[in-house]
Amino acid sequence: MKEKIKKSDEQWRAELDPEVYRVTRERGTELAFTGRYWASKESGTYLCAACGEELFKSGDKYDSGSGWPSFSAPAGHAAIEEKLDKSHGMIRTEVACGRCDSHLGHVFSDGPPETGLRYCINSAALDFQERE
Numbered sequence: 001m002k003e004k005i006k007k008s009d010e011q012w013r014a015e016l017d018p019e020v021y022r023v024t025r026e027r028g029t030e031l032a033f034t035g036r037y038w039a040s041k042e043s044g045t046y047l048c049a050a051c052g053e054e055l056f057k058s059g060d061k062y063d064s065g066s067g068w069p070s071f072s073a074p075a076g077h078a079a080i081e082e083k084l085d086k087s088h089g090m091i092r093t094e095v096a097c098g099r100c101d102s103h104l105g106h107v108f109s110d111g112p113p114e115t116g117l118r119y120c121i122n123s124a125a126l127d128f129q130e131r132e
């Protein structure tokens with residue numbers, strides 16, 4: 001099992017950019033079509049913006065038309081955690097970083113054929129590492 005990262009709210013707040021903090025630690029959502037990565041097509045790996053864990057690969061990224069970075073699968077099963085989210089009067093599956101528990105976005109079942117899944121992720125929760 002992967003070693004978890006646990007930090008106090010004060011530590012996270014001091015370390016992260018305000019928008020990254022708001023999304024990852026306060027379970028916020030960025031506005032559609034405003035994030036850094038929704039239209040990105042470069043080859044590489046998407047890392048957790050809070051802890052650097054590898055979360056998604058560019059090969060699984062596709063254009064869902066939603067305005068958020070969308071992936072058909074995570075980089076690995078240990079990379080993410082899924083939990084039931086009943087907030088805002090909806091029943092959704094929240095996606096969080098498996099290592100530091102940062103909020104990333106949600107997963108929906110209207111994805112492309114291979115998996116049928118759409119991981120709808122906030123750009124603010126991600127950092128991109130280009131393939132060398």
Ligand code: FE
Nearest residue numbers: 048051097100
């Ligand atoms: Fe993380």
